[in-house]
Amino acid sequence: xxxxxxxxxxxxxxxxxxxxxxxxxxxxxxxxxxxxxxxxxxxxxxxxxxxxxxxxxxxxxxxxxxxxxxxxxxxxxxxxxxxxxxxxxxxxxxxxxxxxxxxxxxxxxxxxxx
Amino acid sequence: xxxxxxxxxxxxxxxxxxxxxxxxxxxxxxxxxxxxxxxxxxxxxxxxxxxxxxxxxxxxxxxxxxxxxxxxxxxxxxxxxxxxxxxxxxxxxxxxxxxxxxxxxxxxxxxxxxx
Numbered sequence: 001x002x003x004x005x006x007x008x009x010x011x012x013x014x015x016x017x018x019x020x021x022x023x024x025x026x027x028x029x030x031x032x033x034x035x036x037x038x039x040x041x042x043x044x045x046x047x048x049x050x051x052x053x054x055x056x057x058x059x060x061x062x063x064x065x066x067x068x069x070x071x072x073x074x075x076x077x078x079x080x081x082x083x084x085x086x087x088x089x090x091x092x093x094x095x096x097x098x099x100x101x102x103x104x105x106x107x108x109x110x111x112x113x114x
Numbered sequence: 115x116x117x118x119x120x121x122x123x124x125x126x127x128x129x130x131x132x133x134x135x136x137x138x139x140x141x142x143x144x145x146x147x148x149x150x151x152x153x154x155x156x157x158x159x160x161x162x163x164x165x166x167x168x169x170x171x172x173x174x175x176x177x178x179x180x181x182x183x184x185x186x187x188x189x190x191x192x193x194x195x196x197x198x199x200x201x202x203x204x205x206x207x208x209x210x211x212x213x214x215x216x217x218x219x220x221x222x223x224x225x226x227x228x229x
Contacts, residue, residue: 033217042222043222045216089157091159101209102161103161105158105159108157
């Protein structure tokens with residue numbers, strides 16, 4: 001299996017621009033998670049889906065952030081408009097809820113907002 | 115809300131020696147799970163070991179073992195026979211039972227294994 005795939009691996013953008021991060025979970029997994037990692041706040045869960053339905057979005061910082069999962073093999077995290085404080089590494093992870101609690105992480109997207 | 119505390123921001127150990135990383139957590143839940151994840155310089159997060167709170171026996175995975183003290187809300191990770199490849203950030207994490215899949219992470223401990 002290819003593991004969790006994230007794109008792009010690096011993104012540099014200017015303040016005010018829209019940013020879209022993409023994730024392909026491991027085939028057969030039914031839960032998908034978006035995390036953000038910063039030096040100040042550590043690793044935080046932003047939102048997670050189960051069977052394509054958002055279950056917990058309490059970690060989404062504000063309305064500028066939105067996430068979608070249109071099907072079992074694809075999810076996006078969008079920031080519009082982006083701000084310098086959004087600079088972080090964004091991880092996507094997936095798991096098979098009914099068989100294991102292990103979350104498998106992707107390589108992350110390093111986002112820099114200038 | 116649950117919190118996870120890792121009191122050691124950085125640690126170092128000599129190759130082949132044993133090191134213990136500390137983790138404490140705060141929860142009012144009785145059913146939960148605890149995890150240690152490793153993040154090497156490549157940035158990829160990897161599960162090291164998992165413990166179910168209802169199990170009294172400490173989990174072990176090869177050179178990695180935990181000391182789970184439920185009453186004290188402590189969950190330390192012991193790495194035996196440390197290897198250079200163990201150099202990484204180690205994160206302790208908490209997951210409430212009962213169907214939630216939300217992981218709450220500690221701030222991490224940076225472990226360096228010296229040759």
